[in-house]
Amino acid sequence: MNRTIYSEELISLTAAKGDFKREFVEVFVTELTSIIEESLLSGENIKIDGFGEFKIIATQGGEKKNITFQTDESLKKGINAPFEQFETIIIGNDTVIPETEEKSISVDIPEIEENDINDLPEELLQTEESISEISDTVEKYKKSVSEEPAIAEEENSSVTIIPVKEESAESDLPATETPDPKEMTETNQIKDEEPLLTEEDKQESSTTDENNTGDRNNVSENIVIEDNTTLNDSDMNKERKTPDSENENAEFGFYSESDSIDNTQKDQEDQKDKEELLSEECEIVDSDGNLNQNSECNQYSKQVNKSGLYIVLILILIAILCCVIYFLVRVRNEEKEQIVPVEIINTTTTYRSVTDDDLKKINSESVTESQNPTDKKETAVIKNTPTANAPEAKTAAASAGKLYTIPANPVELKEGQRLTLLALRYYGNKCFWVYIYEANKANYPNPELIPIGAMLRIPQPSEYNINCENPQSVSKAKNMAAKILKEL
Amino acid sequence: MDNKKLISELQKRSGLDKSMINAIYKTMLQVISEQCINLNDVSIDNIGKFIPKKRLEFTHKDPETGNTLLYPPKISVKFSIDKTLIDKLNK
Numbered sequence: 001m002n003r004t005i006y007s008e009e010l011i012s013l014t015a016a017k018g019d020f021k022r023e024f025v026e027v028f029v030t031e032l033t034s035i036i037e038e039s040l041l042s043g044e045n046i047k048i049d050g051f052g053e054f055k056i057i058a059t060q061g062g063e064k065k066n067i068t069f070q071t072d073e074s075l076k077k078g079i080n081a082p083f084e085q086f087e088t089i090i091i092g093n094d095t096v097i098p099e100t101e102e103k104s105i106s107v108d109i110p111e112i113e114e115n116d117i118n119d120l121p122e123e124l125l126q127t128e129e130s131i132s133e134i135s136d137t138v139e140k141y142k143k144s145v146s147e148e149p150a151i152a153e154e155e156n157s158s159v160t161i162i163p164v165k166e167e168s169a170e171s172d173l174p175a176t177e178t179p180d181p182k183e184m185t186e187t188n189q190i191k192d193e194e195p196l197l198t199e200e201d202k203q204e205s206s207t208t209d210e211n212n213t214g215d216r217n218n219v220s221e222n223i224v225i226e227d228n229t230t231l232n233d234s235d236m237n238k239e240r241k242t243p244d245s246e247n248e249n250a251e252f253g254f255y256s257e258s259d260s261i262d263n264t265q266k267d268q269e270d271q272k273d274k275e276e277l278l279s280e281e282c283e284i285v286d287s288d289g290n291l292n293q294n295s296e297c298n299q300y301s302k303q304v305n306k307s308g309l310y311i312v313l314i315l316i317l318i319a320i321l322c323c324v325i326y327f328l329v330r331v332r333n334e335e336k337e338q339i340v341p342v343e344i345i346n347t348t349t350t351y352r353s354v355t356d357d358d359l360k361k362i363n364s365e366s367v368t369e370s371q372n373p374t375d376k377k378e379t380a381v382i383k384n385t386p387t388a389n390a391p392e393a394k395t396a397a398a399s400a401g402k403l404y405t406i407p408a409n410p411v412e413l414k415e416g417q418r419l420t421l422l423a424l425r426y427y428g429n430k431c432f433w434v435y436i437y438e439a440n441k442a443n444y445p446n447p448e449l450i451p452i453g454a455m456l457r458i459p460q461p462s463e464y465n466i467n468c469e470n471p472q473s474v475s476k477a478k479n480m481a482a483k484i485l486k487e488l
Numbered sequence: 489m490d491n492k493k494l495i496s497e498l499q500k501r502s503g504l505d506k507s508m509i510n511a512i513y514k515t516m517l518q519v520i521s522e523q524c525i526n527l528n529d530v531s532i533d534n535i536g537k538f539i540p541k542k543r544l545e546f547t548h549k550d551p552e553t554g555n556t557l558l559y560p561p562k563i564s565v566k567f568s569i570d571k572t573l574i575d576k577l578n579k
Contacts, residue, residue, distance in 0.1 A: 013519045013523075048494060050517055
């Protein structure tokens, strides 16, 4: 909201815009307002086309009346005329809304309006034609470069002509974009000069050929170049049948004659260097053997292209081979890693067979060594237990073998031996030393002061319910050990 | 009251031609719309005031389809009727 325009200003603005007398407009506005007011006060609704509709509405249960106004759609459209070009668009969730969209569009509209409507389609056609001509000239240029090694040999003739095509292609755009009357007159003048310039070109080229009569090869090359250039010019003229295109062609000839030479030489220095190298090589070949330079240069360029392609293909093949070898090596390593656990399983199977044999041996030994019936029962128990897991069976079998080698006679305590070691040997756990101590408590009351050579009775596991696999018996033994050590 | 009645009434009171009335009316509407585009309030004596407001572009997600819609900017016009007119009506 900038400011408020009151009825007086509105009257003056309407009068100024429509070239009306201010009095008429003032009368119109005052009468209009008075009619609206009177009709509303009389309780009548008013509908004015293009303005809106006044309606009287009863509020608060009919006690009071209120007036509503609904703006006409045409007035709304007139107000929103700058935004008519916008429409609701379905967008993705991740798209970012450009903030300058409105400005860019609003700037573009007056530019179009300023130009004459009748000129627009012609300009568009010209631009399309110019674009097609540019593309054609570029393609022709590429073909001429690839097909004409003679262009590389003659710097004065070929290098000056080639860029002229590009400049003609480039010069088409401004000519079409800005159709000024001055430029049009210039182009018409140039059109008149066009045939003379082409003839001059021919004459100059022929004179240069005549000067270079020493070498017949050079002369023939120059003639070839002339033919190409003239053919290009003729092709361009055939393609450009419209008068505007002829003017452009005249510009083409004009720039090719005088002004474009220096600029073109500056623009394509790199191409010149390359072409000079090629021409030198071709000349060397001529001195060695009398062959056509054109064909040799073509062959040379083809060979270079082919060798480059071969190198690229070889590199790609090497890369593919490397990838294949890498994957093969990786697959083999994975296979080896998968084989390793299989071997482990086999070893476990061997363990199983060994443990079964060991169990049998141990059982037989235990039966022979121990004559007590209780030992036999325990062996029977142990026979059934270890077949579940092979390593566990082995340990259990080993521990069972030691358990059941408990001697009936007392054992002499040798140097380096302790009660814990004896318990580990005969019961499978150190904490069961307590029971050995209990069995020999009468002779040796202090477990820490048992002399070497003492005869110790090893009690049978059934006496104290010793079982190294049972955690309750282990905990019980530990508690007893703690009590005994406290008493000491 | 219709548009025809209004024009005939205006002809009677002002003494202007119908074509002149239509021309002045159209130009006045153009002036009002131009001023509203410039976001200027346009007040008409004893009746009310046009108050334009520019609403910027905004996005809205349609709950039915799930598509996000980008709505263009818009100038919404509100016409606030003069309080004296309402007071006169309620007397």
